[in-house]
Amino acid sequence: MDKRDALERIRHFVNDFFTDDTSGHDDVHMKRVASWAKYIAIKEGENPFLCEVAALLHDVGDHKLFSDxxxxxxxxxxxxxxxxxxxxxxxxxxxxxxxxxxSRGAVPNSRIGEIIQDADRLDAIGAVGIARAFAFGGSINQPIYKEDEKDAISHFYEKLLKLRELMHTECGKQEAERRHQFMLQYLEEFYREQECREETSHVTE
Structure with missing residues (x-):
């Protein structure tokens, strides 16, 4: 197999499916997840090529994104x-x-599965994760923030702030910690601006 040619064909395949997505699941998301999957695989001593390919294709067939x-x-x-x-x-x-x-609560039964799941979850948190959360919220007509309503900010508490504790690999855990702390800082500043306060206050996870 010509790995370079295989990757090129797979990237074109992914682009055809996802390039017009505006919900945070576009082809750029796939490429970021693939880059981190490859990076983690190298750090963890797993097959980087298989991990990169699986990560590029990980949303193909997702029931949320495909009618069939x-x-x-x-x-x-x-x-x-x-x-x-x-x-x-x-x-x-x-x-x-x-x-x-x-959302399915699946637990990987292979090291490659753990790496792909870690890489995908990393893309849901940190600076990129915040951007994707608001992009997804907008795609389903969610408000950014409204008290006592399901809004984009509630997604932090329902999912994003839980992901740090669900990582499998040591590399993934370290990166998740960094991104987790960034999200807490973001929320503290968000509430300061929202509530017109001079100082930030601690965010309870």
Whole structure:
């Protein structure tokens, strides 16, 4: 297999699906997750190529993004076979992707799955995660902030501030801690500006 050619074809495939997305699940999200998956894999002594490929494709077939997830998954697996992956490698990639989702509460059963899940969760927190939270909220017509209503800020407490404790790899844990602290600082400043106060106050997680 020509790995460079395989990656190029996979990136084009991903671009075709996600380039016009405005909910925070665009092709740039896939590339960031792939970059971090590759980085973590190298640090953790896992296969960086398989991790990068699985991360690029991790949202293909997501029920939130596709009207026909099964068809998208079939197209994904056909592409993997066409570029030269073995049936066992395709199964490994599929298995890792199946356990990525936070909303499904899935627990990875492989090291590659743990790395992909960590990389995807890292992209949900920190500076990028904050931007994506508001992009997603806007895509489903959520307000930024309204007391006693489901808003974009509530997403921090429902999901984002929980992710630090759910990381698997040492590398992922270290990066998640940094991003977690940034989100707390952001929320403290958000509430200071929202409530017209001179000083920030501690945010309770």
């Amino acid at each position: 997830p099964a068809q998208a998954i079939q197209q994904r697996d056909k592409l993997l076979m066409d570029v030269g992956f073995t049936e066992n490698e395709v199964d490994t990639i599929d298995d890792a992707i199946r356990t990525v989702s936070f």
